[in-house]
């Protein structure tokens with residue numbers, strides 16, 4: 047072996063030893079840093095009031111059950127004793143279903159999302175319209191035409207990206223409701239019609255979910271927490287359901303939707319905000335944690351609260367009143383031991399909620415001879431040979447009306463309305479050779495008024511002209527706008 051090759055080998059070994067020693071140093075430094083971190087962690091663990099159950103920590107591999115962002119975001123509510131860390135964790139574990147993304151659902155969902163409810167489900171089959179925007183605060187001008195569920199989702203995700211949002215962009219039906227409800231702990235009824243109220247309540251009773259129900263119309267609202275605690279049907283210690291409070295639906299022709307009856311934005315907003323408040327109260331109580339193998343069950347240790355109904359009236363004083371509710375009704379069709387409504391009924395479609403509520407929209411009370419289209423009415427001469435009675439209320443009549451028409455608002459009772467119409471001269475005693483026409487906003491009330499006139503004429507108690515020719519304008523001013531005048535205001 048040549049002398050030079052041995053010296054080369056020695057040089058190589060020296061440099062290899064130097065490199066390995068440096069590597070070793072590096073490893074020692076890393077080890078020491080890791081040991082020091084562990085030591086600090088042990089030290090801190092003793093310093094903190096930890097003791098959080100392992101389920102709460104979950105897979106975060108953190109000492110803390112919430113992330114840094116969550117502490118920051120929810121800190122203002124967590125520092126209140128009514129919520130606290132335990133309450134916040136309950137909210138995070140909770141799954142809440144909001145049925146209806148309108149005037150109630152928008153503010154309710156916004157506050158639930160803001161508060162950090164872990165899963166929020168949104169149900170609605172409608173699309174956003176410009177007439178919704180004065181009260182449905184999650185929607186916006188640029189989202190007119192979009193599905194309400196998608197629009198609300200956009201808004202809520204922007205407000206708080208942390209919760210899971212489940213989208214159900216369809217109208218609830220007896221066949222779909224049980225499946226949708228089964229994935230949630232609590233349901234908010236934010237709809238605006240008795241048919242959906244009975245369906246939602248029945249499903250909640252059968253699925254064992256508490257229900258926060260609210261409604262609002264014109265200047266008034268009401269709020270009630272139902273089926274709380276959510277005991278099985280037949281258990282009298284469970285909270286009353288919607289049928290216990292309202293065993294029979296209101297008469298169909300007395301039910302107004304917001305489109306027909308009108309609604310003041312802040313009124314429905316107040317009710318939606320109160321729904322969110324009741325939901326947060328339900329989800330964060332009891333104050334003591336109750337953790338079992340399945341995680342946190344929000345309702346398991348709940349004391350039985352007495353149900354009460356909160357009534358809000360914007361133009362009354364005081365604006366709020368509370369009515370204590372009775373316990374479950376002993377013969378309730380949904381929640382008593384005599385219940386006739388079963389899961390089987392619901393899912394096989396045997397329950398017709400529209401029929402139960404007497405709903406036959408659009409109503410069709412009259413023979414074809416007693417009706418005229420808006421387009422045909424527009425072609426009639428304006429020579430005094432016909433009389434037009436407008437049965438919308440005074441406020442709508444003042445917004446827009448046809449020249450020469452007589453305003454006799456539909457009162458809900460045929461007899462009373464006829465008396466007013468006679469007083470106003472809308473039903474003249476001398477009607478020979480003249481024709482009467484009745485119009486309203488959508489063409490429902492006008493049919494009721496025509497029917498009332500027909501009834502008094504048959505009874506012989508009406509105007510003396512006997513064979514009065516009276517017809518309703520089919521579809522009311524909505525049809526007028528579509529068939530005759532596109533500039534008629536759409537409101």
Ligand SMILES: [Zn+2]
Nearest residue numbers: 287290378381
């Ligand atoms: Zn009941």
